[in-house]
Amino acid sequence: MERAIRFKSTADYATSEIQRMILAGELAAGERLDQVRLAEQLDVSRHPIRQAIERLAERGFVLLSPHRSAVVSAHSIADLVELYSLRESLEDMALRASWPSLMAGGRDHVTAIYKRLTAQDPQADLERYMHENRAFHLAFYRDCGNRHLLRTTTTLFDLSERYQRTALTSAHRQNQSSDEHAGMMDALHAGDLERLSERLKAHNRGTLEQVRTLLSASEAATGKA
Template sequence: MARTVRFKSTADYATSEIQRMILAGELPAGERLDQVRLSEQLDVSRHPVRQAIERLAERGFVLLSPHRSAVVTGHSVSDLVELYSLRESLEEMALRASWPRLSTEGIEELEAIHQRLVAQDSETDIEGYMQENRAFHLAFYRDCGNQHLLRTITTLFDLSERYQRTALNSARRQTRSRDEHGAMMDALRAGDLELLSQRLKAHNRGTQEQVCAMLTSPETADAEA
């Protein structure tokens, strides 16, 4: 079930909705963003839409030309590799900083999030699945004690969501992803930081390898990652 979100401003609402449309593929890679059409669709004025587009450009979801036209950022293997390489380094740092609390108070919360994630079906409710998947992953880093690190990880994770959705087009990857989430929880319950770190990295690399195969050779979309 989707949670009700309250926004501080109309620009926050527009930013959230346009980002959601990009991630859901309603605004596909390479599409030009029409401020008039978006303002009508969201039932807001053009000013918050313009603010939203500028924010999304700063986050990497949108490309702005010198003449201020905006298009949705495209997919590419090079972007995927750069994104996941940076995520791996920063998430490792945040995981180790979060571990003292994660291995005590954090377990119960992660158990609850994991149960909600397991109950989601990515085929019938991709939005609900991605929402719980995001909550699950970011919960490992939330107590790192560095707001700038956490903010950067959150932005990178959100940028990688389109690639995560692409990977989930593979039935094999869906099954593996669920198994890997369970393996992460087993490591957490065992209090084994090194094993948890290894399993988190393997999970993200599995997604990366699957999407690389799908982007470079569509006929291998369901090949083993």
């Protein structure tokens, strides 16, 4: 019953759950997706699993081979840089389009989410923190008035969540991120669009550089092994 209330279809449910498992690392980068096992795990038939995998392939979470086998897409520095470069451009566009709405009362909505976010401890409950962090960021863009821009921005943000989780393994980055969020809110409440734009870009670049460092170290260690 809960599933029926939350999702319009079984395929929607399967898509949401498989994406969640990928983001949480329950399905690792490079892992082959076993449709039979996933169907049993989610208590659904294989048809919605196939639909979910096709959707996730379109979003970039899954890679499909010519024979239709599917694996979770891998992390890479090249993917990281491409993803964050796109996010920087499109999120700035969406922020500027949403600015009149933010100034007309949308700040209260963002502030309410920010208060929920600051109450979370990523070390104690990472899933809850990531949920509120996503809501916080997307609140800056939700009134951009362009459904294609909003959909693309949301997809790119979701694709970057695995990298965000990697960055948050560092307590130092957790503290930096918290300070950067506070700086974004200061700019929002001051009504300073340009300052908010720059602080958002700096926030995303901070995550990019942290993850680039971690991935570089991992690749170097793998090369020596």
